[in-house]
Amino acid sequence: GAGVSQTPSNKVTEKGKYVELRCDPISGHTALYWYRQSLGQGPEFLIYFQGTGAADDSGLPNDRFFAVRPEGSVSTLKIQRTERGDSAVYLCASSLNRGGSPLHFGNGTRLTVT
């Protein structure tokens, strides 16, 4: 079946602009996670949704970052007033969230802020 889909795969934007990154999880997966990964580092947790609600948003670096999942399926990560330091690969993952259910990742969106 279809895996986790992230669009766009690449995004180049100018400093100060607003961007939206989209994640389509695997159908039926109730849990959805956003991570950010810089070169040479492991994925850094940003936010975790259980259904429509954010169960944990403690990883969001500041109030320029916001994420939604209005119908409990597709999620959008929104970044306002982008800065060069926001440049990274943004990864989305979904899971059934039963016990130790594994995460299924998309291939990420590479964001470059110029």
Add this chain to the structure above:
Amino acid sequence: DAKTTQPNSMESNEEEPVHLPCNHSTISGTDYIHWYRQLPSQGPEYVIHGLTSNVNNRMASLAIAEDRKSSTLILHRATLRDAAVYYCIRYVVGNQFYFGTGTSLTVIP
């Protein structure tokens, strides 16, 4: 602290077994041990997970110490396609998956 400790890098010869160690000394009874791997320019890929007993699947085996403070991911016969960064994660149910910097595995032909 839900973090784990892994060596930064390891090497293996092709077609030989590889044992990737992980320490999770503060693990509690209901925490799962997950392993993921990441190839260049791809998202992490699930490898295996377990709770208490050793686990086997088509990709690898997971050996969990009796006290659960450490585990070992075993690739039975390394191939060039197994070259990746391997992440060991202590998953607290209902919580996030914390990734460290993982072990970069080099497979030598």
